[in-house]
Amino acid sequence: MYGTLALFWTATGRGFPFGENDPDGDASLLRGLPAEAGAPLFAAVLVATAVAAVGMAGQPRVRLRGAPRTLLLAFGWTVVAALLLVVPDARLLTVAGYAPMLVIGAPFGWPDVDYAEIFTWPLANMAFSVAGGLLLARALLSWQFRTAGACVSCGRSGRARGWASVGSAARWGRWATYLAAAIPVAYALTRFAWLAAALLGWSDGHLEEFDGDAVVWVGAGLGAFAVVGAVLTVGLVRPWGEVFPRWVVGLAGRRVPVMLAVVPATVVAVFVTSASLGLLTSGVLWDLAAGEGSWLALPMLLWPAWGAALALATLAHYLRRRGACPRCGLSG
Template identity: 40%
Template structure:
């Protein structure tokens, strides 16, 4: 072989030394199926435990008085535990088939099962308490600085912790489904690129990400205005009686705190399309000028996007049944949560694809 050609071929292949030193999170297509099957089997064992009469079944109003907003508020340990065990066993069997490259109807069935499991775990089991637990974290921290306690740990009862566990399981199933989907369409499992990957497609992703980011920034603005107005003593969209009640319980301060968290989140969301979302600013302590790891933005933004969407859907369902228009300032801003969540999720996905560099696996 011509030495020049040999040099070109070797440069086109991924450097084995670099590949071996990749961080574990960059090798997620290799380990995520194993993590998924471990999670599935472990949760199936919990289902058997609950079915056998064990304590701690996390679903249903009988075991969780705060499950009034849950889709599974009528669930019981006897039937629910057995159903969980059966579904997890079926999921473990499906995971064995996901390791094989299938075509046609078999591929479609496997993808349908995997994505359905991910959707149920991410969007059906969590309820608004999961979002409240995340949103009140910075509010509680600020309150602690000024000597006020919101009893933050009271939010994290076992049923709420179970929602986070199921959310992690759903993300594992989604990652497994994505890996299988890429593998069976002859694309790279790491980056998803194949021969159909074009610059035009990336331009579409860039434009979509820009519009989705602006939508995610503007969606909570209505909520922020109402909560800050209440803190200032302006009964914007609520009755005077409700404003006095909020002030008496200090709920106006909590609402304003959530509005400030939302404003801070909007600033961080803007980073999904700004240069400082890819490299830390020079003035940033220690990390100034360094590359921002994509996972640092993708993982928290993805979590928040899912919880916003879940909460927003449940708020819409409750609003259609109650129809409380007297205090419209307290309810109607929450109806934009699904828009906020979907827009943030879309912007995050576009950011992920835009940040992809040359793949070290498929070169």
């Protein structure tokens, strides 16, 4: 479907949402991409991906071996990486961070924002890209498992060994989880310090461009939600992340569905990683880090590590809790 939309962009010369057509794309990896090149590039890649996906779903799928299989997998995973990490930028993470404030404050008219300036055509296409990338990744992974002679659902062809075993995943997953929780806490501390400085009048002009009341409180709100995210991240390795605690009315004592943790954590890992790639390569983050109030930007330099650590923590949580496969019956 998205490929059809890209064909429309190519045929009409209208609607391409990225590159030179994106007025707010300074921190995008696609910045500067002309529509004349971008639209047909998107169309060609997406249509080719659709054809490949149809081929994977056909009967000949199990016969593909050697170099053709490797090339098809390389193409597929390259497209997945582009959809998840190249097309999106920091705006998805920003909106995700602002979402609780926008939802809670909307009935009270706060914050005073124009929603049409937030939920834009480029943002919608980034969301489509992430959704498509995740769906393609799942389909590609199933095909990769099937053509390797493993279970199409879990990928196991025997008892899991090495890094994928339950014991090993518990060990390396713990380190990844604590790192993934520590970085947003560092980010939150700078936002709380910023709020304290503003309330106590300690900014003495050094944060003049950041000192608006609304900006400070929004920053503090983002810090608060970063702490909430860090706590939920720690839940990936804690008992209350596997069984609902007593204070969760109606669910206390029940097992937390694995995907209830895996899906949102995966999405956040994608958002963080894509945001960090755009910010670091565009120079936007470096300019912030070198200017006034640089300490506000310094924790953001750790975002690539945050995204990678959260992805690993999520994978470890899945490997540790997936249990016996309902399709093949294998466990471990």
